[in-house]
Amino acid sequence: MDQAAGKLRYRIGGMDCAACVTKIENAVGRLPGVETVGVSLGAGTMTVTGETFHGAAVERQVRALGYAIAPADASAKVEAAPDHAHDHDHYQDHGHDHSHGGHGAAIDGPWWKTRKAVLTLLSAAALVVAYAVGLVMPDLAPWAFFIAMAVGLVPVAQRAVVAAMTGTPFSIETLMTIAAVGAVFIGATEEAAMVVLLFLVGELLEGVAAGRARASIRGLADLVPKTALLEAGGTTTEVPAETLAVGAIILVRPGDRIPADGVIVDGQSAINEAPVTGESVPRNRGPGEPVFAGTINTDAVLRVRVTAAAADNTIARVIRLVEEAQESKAPTERFIDRFSRYYTPAVLLVGALVAVVPPLIFGAEWSEWIYRGLAILLIGCPCALVISTPAAIAAGLSAGARRGLLLKGGAVLETLRRVTRVALDKTGTLTEGRPRVTDIVAIGRSEADVLSLAAALETGSSHPLAVAILERAAADRVPVPPAAAARALAGKGVAGKVGGVEVFLASPDAAGERVPLEPGLLARIAALNDAGKTVSVLVANDTVAGLIAMRDEPRPDAAEGLARLHEAGIRTIMLTGDNERTARAVGSGLGIDEIRAGLLPEDKQRIVGELMADGQVVAKVGDGINDAPALAAADIGIAMGGGTDVALETADAAVLHGRVTDIAGMIELSRATMGNIWQNITVALGLKAVFLVTTILGITGLWPAILADTGATVLVTLNAMRLLAWQPRQ
Numbered sequence: 001m002d003q004a005a006g007k008l009r010y011r012i013g014g015m016d017c018a019a020c021v022t023k024i025e026n027a028v029g030r031l032p033g034v035e036t037v038g039v040s041l042g043a044g045t046m047t048v049t050g051e052t053f054h055g056a057a058v059e060r061q062v063r064a065l066g067y068a069i070a071p072a073d074a075s076a077k078v079e080a081a082p083d084h085a086h087d088h089d090h091y092q093d094h095g096h097d098h099s100h101g102g103h104g105a106a107i108d109g110p111w112w113k114t115r116k117a118v119l120t121l122l123s124a125a126a127l128v129v130a131y132a133v134g135l136v137m138p139d140l141a142p143w144a145f146f147i148a149m150a151v152g153l154v155p156v157a158q159r160a161v162v163a164a165m166t167g168t169p170f171s172i173e174t175l176m177t178i179a180a181v182g183a184v185f186i187g188a189t190e191e192a193a194m195v196v197l198l199f200l201v202g203e204l205l206e207g208v209a210a211g212r213a214r215a216s217i218r219g220l221a222d223l224v225p226k227t228a229l230l231e232a233g234g235t236t237t238e239v240p241a242e243t244l245a246v247g248a249i250i251l252v253r254p255g256d257r258i259p260a261d262g263v264i265v266d267g268q269s270a271i272n273e274a275p276v277t278g279e280s281v282p283r284n285r286g287p288g289e290p291v292f293a294g295t296i297n298t299d300a301v302l303r304v305r306v307t308a309a310a311a312d313n314t315i316a317r318v319i320r321l322v323e324e325a326q327e328s329k330a331p332t333e334r335f336i337d338r339f340s341r342y343y344t345p346a347v348l349l350v351g352a353l354v355a356v357v358p359p360l361i362f363g364a365e366w367s368e369w370i371y372r373g374l375a376i377l378l379i380g381c382p383c384a385l386v387i388s389t390p391a392a393i394a395a396g397l398s399a400g401a402r403r404g405l406l407l408k409g410g411a412v413l414e415t416l417r418r419v420t421r422v423a424l425d426k427t428g429t430l431t432e433g434r435p436r437v438t439d440i441v442a443i444g445r446s447e448a449d450v451l452s453l454a455a456a457l458e459t460g461s462s463h464p465l466a467v468a469i470l471e472r473a474a475a476d477r478v479p480v481p482p483a484a485a486a487r488a489l490a491g492k493g494v495a496g497k498v499g500g501v502e503v504f505l506a507s508p509d510a511a512g513e514r515v516p517l518e519p520g521l522l523a524r525i526a527a528l529n530d531a532g533k534t535v536s537v538l539v540a541n542d543t544v545a546g547l548i549a550m551r552d553e554p555r556p557d558a559a560e561g562l563a564r565l566h567e568a569g570i571r572t573i574m575l576t577g578d579n580e581r582t583a584r585a586v587g588s589g590l591g592i593d594e595i596r597a598g599l600l601p602e603d604k605q606r607i608v609g610e611l612m613a614d615g616q617v618v619a620k621v622g623d624g625i626n627d628a629p630a631l632a633a634a635d636i637g638i639a640m641g642g643g644t645d646v647a648l649e650t651a652d653a654a655v656l657h658g659r660v661t662d663i664a665g666m667i668e669l670s671r672a673t674m675g676n677i678w679q680n681i682t683v684a685l686g687l688k689a690v691f692l693v694t695t696i697l698g699i700t701g702l703w704p705a706i707l708a709d710t711g712a713t714v715l716v717t718l719n720a721m722r723l724l725a726w727q728p729r730q
Contacts, residue, residue: 008055010046012039013068014116016207019172019383020067021390026167027061034058041390045072061166066159111208120200123152127193134190142189149193152200153180170344172381178348179374183702186367186374191702195378198703202710223294224315228259231303242310252302260293261313262304272296273657314656319401331414339385347380354696371702375695378705379688384712388680391720396673399726404641404656405666412652415636416670418617422565422663423608423630425622426576426583429640430590430660431552433623435464437472438533439549441524448478450546454538456483456498457505465534466494468550493536504539505548511537515544532585551582559590561660564729566591568667573611575604575620575630604630621655621663638663665728676723680716687712 015021021039024046028037033053039046046069048058062069111117126148134141153176160173176199183192228241229251236251241259244250249265252258258271270282273295282298285291291304293313310316355373358364393410400407407413424430440447455473458466459480473480483503486496493506504514508525511517517525517537521544528535533549555561562572573594574587583597596607604620608630611618620627620634631637631651639651641658655662691708694700700708 007047007049008058009072010048010058010062011068011070011072012044012046012062013070014114014207015039015041015044015067016116016203019386022386023065023163023166023168023171024062024067027065027163028058030167031057031061041387041394043394064162065166066155066162111204114207116200116204116207119152119155120197120204123148123197123200126151127197130190130193142187145189145193146184149180149184149189149196152193152196153177156196156199170341170348172383175344175347175377175381179377179702182370182374186370188371188702195702195706198706198710202706202713205710205714223257224310224313225257225259229253244306244310246306246309248306250304250306252297252304254297254299254301256297258291258293258295258297258302258304260304260306260310261308262291262306264289264291265303265305267300267302269297269299269302272298331411343385344380344382347377347382351376351380368698372695372698375700375702375705376692378702378709379691379695381709383709384684384687384716385681387713388684388716388720389677391717392673392676392680392723395720395723396669396676396726399723400666400669402724403665403726403728404659405662405669405728406654406656407666408652412636413670413673415617416619416653416667417674419570419619419636419667421571421573421611421616421618423573423575423604423611423618423620423634424592424660424663425604425627426574426578426586427552428623429621430558430574430592431554431586433552435468435534435550435552437468437548438551438553439528439547440472441547441549443521443544443546445540445545447546448476450538450548451476452478452480453498453501453503453540453545454505454536454548455480457486457494457496457503459483459486461488461494465536465550469548501540502542505536506539508535508537511539511544515539515542517544521547530581530585532582552586554586554590555658555660558660561662561664562590562592564661564664565667566593568664570667573607575599575607601627601629605633608633619663619667623658638666662728668729669726672726673723676720680719683715683719684712 012024015024021041024039025037028034028046028048031053033050034048035050037046037048046062059069127145130141130144130148133144156173157177160171160177163169163171163173176196180192180196183189183195225241227238228244229236230239230244231249231251244260250259250262254269264285264287266287268284268286271285271291272282273292285302290307291297291302292315293308293310294315308314351373353373354376355370358369359366390410393413396413397407397410400413407416427433437451440450442450451469451473454469455478458469459482461467470480481499483496483498486494488494489506489510492510493504495502495504497503504511506514508517508522525535525537525547528547528549531549531551533551536548536550538545538548565572571593573596574583574592575596576583577599578597580595580597583595587595596603599607604622604627608618608620612633612635617636618634619636619638620630621638621640622628622631623640627639631639636653637651639654641654641656653666655666687708691700691705695705
């Protein structure tokens with residue numbers, strides 16, 4: 001039996017507007033065993049879930065509607081249809097058979113090779129021939145135009161019948177068929193043929209626009225090179241990038257794109273991360289630091305250890321998250337869907353009343369008012385209205401993803417604009433997540449000597465404070481001599497001999513047990529502590545040689561990011577497990593509105609709940625496991641780049657490259673997207689209202705009606721695609 005259980009994903013070809021989504025969801029949702037169906041116009045995908053359903057039946061149902069369908073990946077292919085494998089081969093070997101009824105298209109390929117394009121050209125050619133026949137033999141003109149109309153209308157009518165039988169009786173194809181056939185009955189065959197051609201041209205334009213929107217996110221996949229230089233057995237071999245296994249060592253030359261997520265093993269270079277994160281300035285990376293697939297190595301040869309297979313690298317995850325997000329509908333989109341279910345039957349009713357009431361009650365001419373009623377059917381086509389929201393949502397999600405802002409669905413994108421309070425973790429969110437040396441106070445020696453002695457003791461240690469001292473020594477290019485008998489003293493510090501000098505680096509309390517600390521020095525230590533800094537005292541030959549202060553410093557853009565949130569009318573609150581003094585030292589310098597410190601994970605979750613109960617719309621931003629409960633509890637959870645997998649999985653959104661300004665950027669993107677949606681709805685309904693009045697008054701007829709419908713749909717789609725060029729404010 002060809003059965004599948006659980007969840008299957010498919011690629012769908014030939015969709016051009018949101019009405020296509022509705023038809024497919026209705027048709028597949030009626031199949032036995034299918035529980036949920038999610039179709040994304042923007043991604044060109046469909047996800048089907050259920051306990052037990054027939055994969056072949058799903059594919060047959062979609063093909064019957066006139067769309068192409070293929071499993072999203074090889075595993076789905078085997079799982080979905082083990083007894084139907086020859087059909088999948090058929091997809092690959094005979095692309096022209098992907099669809100039926102002229103509506104479908106090859107899932108990938110240029111638009112001019114689609115059956116939709118071929119049908120449009122045939123219809124246009126038939127209309128030209130009809131005009132020629134009309135010039136030569138005027139008596140045959142009505143029949144010639146009837147045949148020209150049939151060339152385009154028969155496939156459209158077939159799709160209307162299939163859609164009606166599978167749960168969508170009031171489709172655009174139904175309205176088109178009624179209008180064209182009605183025009184023939186009142187003798188307007190020439191107009192009927194022209195209207196069918198204009199309809200097909202409009203569909204083709206919609207398909208091209210939708211295809212461009214889809215390509216914008218799939219184009220991310222092209223950032224990853226197809227081949228990689230694999231090191232094995234002392235030799236370097238060029239292999240397909242998709243075959244790289246976790247743990248493999250690859251060589252990346254200057255100017256090459258990095259073919260996989262990994263960690264640098266050897267070499268140091270500036271990495272251009274703009275293609276993946278939108279970060280405009282290349283970042284220096286060295287041994288032990290992560291690199292992403294698709295980024296560009298600019299300076300030197302790197303050896304990189306692969307940390308993720310091709311299917312799980314950063315770009316693959318971004319594409320997967322965005323495509324899944326596009327399958328979930330925003331509240332506005334769901335409302336428009338519900339509205340259109342009543343809207344289309346209402347249009348049919350209004351068209352019928354316009355056609356029948358004036359002749360019956362007022363004795364008007366039947367042919368004239370039937371003509372106007374048919375024009376109203378075309379004006380009433382809901383395509384432009386229905387696509388107004390998903391087109392903008394898809395473009396907004398894609399624009400965000402290309403700039404390092406991942407949002408898991410239209411509902412998230414829509415809710416962000418209403419955020420009134422942003423709650424931020426401190427460590428790793430507002431700060432870089434690792435301490436840095438901020439102050440070196442030398443006493444009787446130079447600062448370079450103090451740093452050199454401290455670095456000598458810390459060489460080889462992986463403690464965060466030791467790493468901070470070693471990084472500062474490397475940055476200042478001070479010599480780091482070898483230390484003899486270096487040892488850690490539990491709970492106190494480290495000691496050893498450097499160049500014949502007994503050196504001890506310890507906390508102020510531990511240093512005070514060995515040598516007396518003068519009041520002035522204690523006051524200096526207290527001032528540094530008040531600034532949220534951790535102070536280590538360097539003792540050389542039983543004399544205080546200096547102080548080294550360290551702190552987890554705010555991210556370079558933290559103050560600007562918070563200022564932009566305040567400009568947007570959003571209040572901020574810091575929720576941290578760190579101590580009150582450190583939290584206030586960092587928060588007050590950044591302009592945080594409220595600071596809550598010394599919190600456990602459950603405290604953060606409780607505070608978020610209290611804010612929401614108080615009527616606030618809360619976005620929680622964090623990067624660690626301890627943030628996961630609060631991220632899940634908030635209206636919107638945002639994970640910072642470089643955070644734990646738990647935070648990324650729990651969150652509704654993610655900032656890939658960890659810039660605080662990108663939190664404000666997400667909210668700006670949400671507001672821009674919702675503004676675009678309302679522009680689209682205004683255009684769609686406004687044009688319909690104008691042409692409804694002019695049609696009833698007899699000013700416009702069938703041709704302007706179909707132009708108004710297809711024109712509005714194309715305008716709405718193109719307006720939505722403007723969002724693809726969206727840039728966060730710098």
